[in-house]
Amino acid sequence: MASTFLPALGRIAVCGGTHGNELSGVYLVREMERKRKQKGDSLWPVPVTTVEANPRAVKECRRYIETDMNRCFSSAVLSSAITDNTPYEVRRAHELNALLGPKESADAIDLICDLHNTTSNMGLTLILYTKDWMALHICKHLQTKITRVPVRVVMLDVPISAAYSLESVSKHGFTIEAGxxxxxxxxxxxxxxxxxxxxxxxxWIKKFNSGTVFEGGDVEVFTLHKSIDYPRDPETRELTAAIHPQLQDRDFSLLKKGDPVFLSFSGETVKYEEEETLHPFFINECAYYEKGIAFHLARKTLISIPTVQVQKD
Structure with a gap:
């Protein structure tokens, strides 16, 4: 199969603390910075920028201070005027866009890996926006090499201009959700x-930049279909049920009509009523209560990716 030639990756960023209470990324970025001070940049195959994305939220161990920063990186938000009333996270998103972008420009950093934690049982879940051959090949490599936890790929399939999370600032990028x-x-x-x-x-970056040919093939991808809220009281909007024990911790399992999804506080089971068999993920994610999301539903599909190798000068 003929190769698709892609430019070498010259600059990447590893970011943690976009949500200040998701601590694996915070401490991993700090550990990377500690090692850099000890051993220098030769530790990695390319120059790496380590970023604590939301330092005020990290300091207070809160998800965010004023607004969810992981919703602040769309082109519309990044081009908005800064005023006295602009939330802290939007101001910080503008700073990060200046540091790592500008988004959708030739000057943007080559790749961002943004590190997140979830309270859901999702192992390592890699989230990206488009059919980016570079990012999908990295995801395929992770699926092949990592065995300690399941590795899955979620694609949101939205234009980069509308993409609202930090990794969308770079030419290529993905989020790692660990939980x-x-x-x-x-x-x-x-x-x-x-x-x-x-x-x-x-x-993968080291091998790709040194000329390794990565063969194409199929990558299993989950594409977002819709979000499901908890049952609520129609007047007070208070929850009337929790995730059913038979669904809890079964992220990416098959959910078919008649399966239990919620258990009401009065003891009644609420069943899945969709005709289509789908895959739930972010089940009972703590941070999604405020967003009105009990879980997302996804379709599983295969994406065929081409053979890739580094573009020679």
Whole structure:
């Protein structure tokens, strides 16, 4: 199969603390910075910018100070005027766009890996926006090399201009979601899984830049279909049910009509009523209560990716 030639990756960023209470990324970025001071930039195959994305939220161990910064990187928000009333996270998003972007420009950093934790049982979940051959090849490499936890790929399939999370600032990029881990807590096993994800990404970059040909093939991808809210009281909007024990912790399992999804506080089971069999993920994510999301539903598909190798000068 003929290769698709892609430019070498020259600059990358590893970011943690976009949400200040998701601690694996915070401590992994700090550890990378500590090692840099000890051993220098030769530690990695290319220059790496380490970023603590939301330092005020990290200091207070809160998801955010004024607004969710992981929704602040669309082109519309990044081009908005800064005023006295602009939320802190929007101001910080503008700063990060200046540091790592500008978004959708030739000057943008080559790749951002943004590190997140989830309270859901999602192992390592890699989230990206488009059919980016570079990012999909890295995801395929992680799926091949990492065995300690399941590695899955979620594609949101939105234009980069509308993409609202930090990794959309770079030419290529993806989020690593690692869980389950409570917010404000660090678990060694989840930290180690995330660290392996970053290390294997660096391994791919080194091999790609040195001329390794990565064969094409199929990558299993979950595409977002819709979001499901909890059952609520129609007047007070208070929850009337929780995730059913038979669904809890079964992220990416098959959900078919008649399966239990919620257990009401009065003891009644609410069943899945969709005709289409789909895959739930971000099940009972703590941070999504405020967003009115009990879980997302996805379709599983295969994306065929081409053989790629580095573009020669």
């Amino acid at each position: 389950p881990q409570p917010h404000g807590v660090i678990r060694a096993d989840i930290y180690e899984a995330m660290k392996e994800g970053v290390d294997v990404t660096m391994d």
